[in-house]
Amino acid sequence: MDAELIKLALGGIALLACIGLFFGIGLAIAAHKFAVETNPLIEEVLESLPLAQCGGCGYPGCEGYAIAVVNDPEVPPNLCFPGKEKVANTVAELTGKKMAAVEDQIALVRCSREEGRVSHKHEYFGFASCTAANISFGGPSACQYACIGLGECAEACPFDAIDMVENFPEVNPDKCVSCGICVKTCPKTIIELQTLRARVYVPCSTKDLGKTVKAVCKVGCIGCKMCVKACPADAVAYEDNNVKIDHKACIAYGPSCEEACVTKCPRDIFRHYQGRQAIARGAADGLKMAG
Amino acid sequence: MTTSFTFPKNTFSKGGVHPLECKELTAGKAIEVMPVPAELELVLTQHIGAPCTPNVAKKDELEEGAVIAEVTKGLGVPVHSPVAGKVKSIGTSTHPMQVSTPSITIVVDREASAAEYTKKEWQNEDPQVLLGKVRDAGIIGIGGAGFPTHVKLAPPKNMKIDTLVLNGAECEPYITADQRHMVEHPAEIIEGARIILRILGISHCIIGIESNKPDAIDALTKAASEHGDSACQIEVRSLEVKYPQGSEKQLIESVTGRKVPAYALPSAIGVVVQNVSTAKAIYDAVVFEKPLYEKVITVSGRGIERPANLLVKVGTKVQDVVDYLGGIRPGLKKIVLGGPMMGFAVSTLDIPITKTTSSILFLTEDEIDTSPHSACIRCGWCLDACPMGLEPKEVGIYVEANHAEETEPFGVFECFECGSCAYVCPAKRPLVQFVRLAKMKAKRNQ
Numbered sequence: 252m253d254a255e256l257i258k259l260a261l262g263g264i265a266l267l268a269c270i271g272l273f274f275g276i277g278l279a280i281a282a283h284k285f286a287v288e289t290n291p292l293i294e295e296v297l298e299s300l301p302l303a304q305c306g307g308c309g310y311p312g313c314e315g316y317a318i319a320v321v322n323d324p325e326v327p328p329n330l331c332f333p334g335k336e337k338v339a340n341t342v343a344e345l346t347g348k349k350m351a352a353v354e355d356q357i358a359l360v361r362c363s364r365e366e367g368r369v370s371h372k373h374e375y376f377g378f379a380s381c382t383a384a385n386i387s388f389g390g391p392s393a394c395q396y397a398c399i400g401l402g403e404c405a406e407a408c409p410f411d412a413i414d415m416v417e418n419f420p421e422v423n424p425d426k427c428v429s430c431g432i433c434v435k436t437c438p439k440t441i442i443e444l445q446t447l448r449a450r451v452y453v454p455c456s457t458k459d460l461g462k463t464v465k466a467v468c469k470v471g472c473i474g475c476k477m478c479v480k481a482c483p484a485d486a487v488a489y490e491d492n493n494v495k496i497d498h499k500a501c502i503a504y505g506p507s508c509e510e511a512c513v514t515k516c517p518r519d520i521f522r523h524y525q526g527r528q529a530i531a532r533g534a535a536d537g538l539k540m541a542g
Numbered sequence: 543m544t545t546s547f548t549f550p551k552n553t554f555s556k557g558g559v560h561p562l563e564c565k566e567l568t569a570g571k572a573i574e575v576m577p578v579p580a581e582l583e584l585v586l587t588q589h590i591g592a593p594c595t596p597n598v599a600k601k602d603e604l605e606e607g608a609v610i611a612e613v614t615k616g617l618g619v620p621v622h623s624p625v626a627g628k629v630k631s632i633g634t635s636t637h638p639m640q641v642s643t644p645s646i647t648i649v650v651d652r653e654a655s656a657a658e659y660t661k662k663e664w665q666n667e668d669p670q671v672l673l674g675k676v677r678d679a680g681i682i683g684i685g686g687a688g689f690p691t692h693v694k695l696a697p698p699k700n701m702k703i704d705t706l707v708l709n710g711a712e713c714e715p716y717i718t719a720d721q722r723h724m725v726e727h728p729a730e731i732i733e734g735a736r737i738i739l740r741i742l743g744i745s746h747c748i749i750g751i752e753s754n755k756p757d758a759i760d761a762l763t764k765a766a767s768e769h770g771d772s773a774c775q776i777e778v779r780s781l782e783v784k785y786p787q788g789s790e791k792q793l794i795e796s797v798t799g800r801k802v803p804a805y806a807l808p809s810a811i812g813v814v815v816q817n818v819s820t821a822k823a824i825y826d827a828v829v830f831e832k833p834l835y836e837k838v839i840t841v842s843g844r845g846i847e848r849p850a851n852l853l854v855k856v857g858t859k860v861q862d863v864v865d866y867l868g869g870i871r872p873g874l875k876k877i878v879l880g881g882p883m884m885g886f887a888v889s890t891l892d893i894p895i896t897k898t899t900s901s902i903l904f905l906t907e908d909e910i911d912t913s914p915h916s917a918c919i920r921c922g923w924c925l926d927a928c929p930m931g932l933e934p935k936e937v938g939i940y941v942e943a944n945h946a947e948e949t950e951p952f953g954v955f956e957c958f959e960c961g962s963c964a965y966v967c968p969a970k971r972p973l974v975q976f977v978r979l980a981k982m983k984a985k986r987n988q
Binding site: 372373376377378380382383386387388389395406460 | 633638641642886887888889890912914915941942944972975976978979982983
């Protein structure tokens with residue numbers, strides 16, 4: 252081979268190697284000098300999180316929460332809903348924070364539109380989203396607290412836990428992690444997070460007077476307050492024209508009341524609630540998660 | 543006091559559409575006084591803002607014009623009883639925008655004689671006293687927006703007002719209530735204008751009327767020359783027909799050539815706008831001390847047996863109006879409170895008329911369009927039609943893609959929902975609805 256060519260090639264290789272070395276040293280110095288100090292704890296916490304990026308904790312993604320929980324002593328370690336108790340314990344351990352109890356919750360649609368056969372007051376044309384339908388005269392249902400059924404909650408759910416069955420949202424208890432996105436999305440604000448240990452629930456959100464409810468829905472709450480009177484534990488209240496159940500008091504009282512509220516309800520809207528296991532087993536006693 | 547039919551620039555410059563006017567159904571019909579129904583339902587949210595608080599109790603006997611609800615929070619005006627009668631109940635009733643709102647139901651006392659109002663001198667009253675009378679009479683902008691008038695008539699001290707513009711454009715199709723007001727009560731409107739001028743302490747007033755109402759232009763021109771005085775200069779101006787001329791900012795540009803800056807109020811450029819019907823209400827409030835509890839509405843559309851311009855008591859139910867006008871015709875598809883461009887569709891007749899209801903339209907199949915909308919084809923017609931120079935198409939695309947919160951840079955808060963974009967859209971897209979959604983979500987996000 253021509254010695255001239257070899258010389259040229261070697262020269263080129265040497266030049267490139269020099270450039271490479273120069274930049275390599277430069278980058279090494281820069282990496283050392285301008286290094287951003289990260290708390291290794293944040294990395295550890297982040298790794299323990301499920302990385303679902305649902306935003307249910309109220310922070311922008313999992314990293315946002317990891318940074319907040321490590322740096323801010325006020326942020327509790329149990330905000331990650333999808334992670335449940337296991338993650339909360341790990342985060343508490345890593346950050347040295349005191350662990351509060353994690354309540355297993357599930358989204359509950361407080362409406363029984365299908366059963367109640369709530370009539371349509373008008374036909375709705377236009378953009379198929381619940382919020383859009385809601386701003387045109389309160390949605391097509393005759394009950395202004397009824398589920399609109401255009402599936403905005405199902406679309407918003409980051410865990411795909413809500414299925415629309417005949418225009419009504421059904422929460423899949425195996426997928427729901429109680430992040431609360433649907434609660435914030437629903438323009439009728441009829442989705443609530445409820446503890447899985449709850450004994451009873453009321454799938455109706457109406458704030459109308461009994462007369463109005465009777466005219467539009469067969470099972471809606473008419474505000475007779477029979478449940479309030481029946482409860483021996485004072486766990487049922489009727490506030491702001493709506494039934495409120497204090498589940499803590501209810502669970503603490505135990506089963507000795509034999510669910511007097513359910514028996515007394517003349518509209519059959521006060522129901523037994525059997526939690527996730529019962530639903531997962533497909534309990535056949537007419538229990539329907541979403542009313 | 544001259545009419546200039548050939549004003550060089552007598553409409554707004556940007557956008558606008560020409561919807562079918564359909565005013566012939568009621569334009570020639572004189573205002574008819576509707577008999578008072580047996581019961582009236584007065585909603586306590588007659589205007590924007592928080593509802594009024596009732597100051598009467600169940601079974602209270604009321605006189606005509608008595609105050610039944612007072613303002614306790616924020617801006618507002620009191621609500622008056624339109625009749626002598628008895629409070630039946632304090633409950634809730636349906637509302638075209640808020641769905642459900644607190645209300646007072648009054649059973650009319652048939653025996654009671656109508657209240658009598660005597661004419662009072664106002665020429666030498668203090669402007670502040672006049673302003674108080676306007677407030678106490680419960681006057682709000684009857685043109686549609688329902689902003690309390692006394693607030694509009696007391697602009698901030700640092701704003702120098704020089705012109706009053708009276709809005710007689712009535713650009714919405716079907717509606718003829720203002721037109722009939724101008725034809726039948728021109729002298730009252732002119733005197734109302736003079737009262738407003740005194741309150742504002744200025745002397746120049748321009749009345750803008752679209753040229754499709756020649757009878758109204760003639761009547762007001764004549765009244766302005768007969769009832770005007772040398773101290774104030776009241777001018778009637780004919781405007782080229784174009785929707786939405788009746789919008790405040792567009793009308794100001796049409797009659798004065800001045801443009802209201804974005805996100806600013808007309809007082810920033812020295813103008814106050816009032817509707818002609820509001821001027822009439824101010825006349826009643828100051829000269830007769832009669833509160834605002836009656837209202838002229840246009841009942842029109844091919845779905846009603848006898849279209850008419852009616853003088854009704856506030857609180858009359860749509861059902862009562864339908865009964866009085868001979869019922870509904872077959873083929874009725876949609877009921878709209880307000881004009882066809884900006885009004886709200888309702889699904890019940892059990893809904894009371896408020897101070898801001900300008901019309902009730904009963905529309906049949908061939909007057910509405912229910913065909914489904916499709917994707918935006920980026921033709922840009924909505925950009926040409928928008929009188930505010932916005933981009934409705936972009937807002938729609940963002941909303942459909944679940945990015946409604948990011949639409950503020952497109953100026954959604956400048957949009958006053960005139961509907962010109964949706965009117966011209968060849969894909970039938972519900973652009974106004976998209977904008978409303980965008981406003982809701984962008985606000986929630988702030």
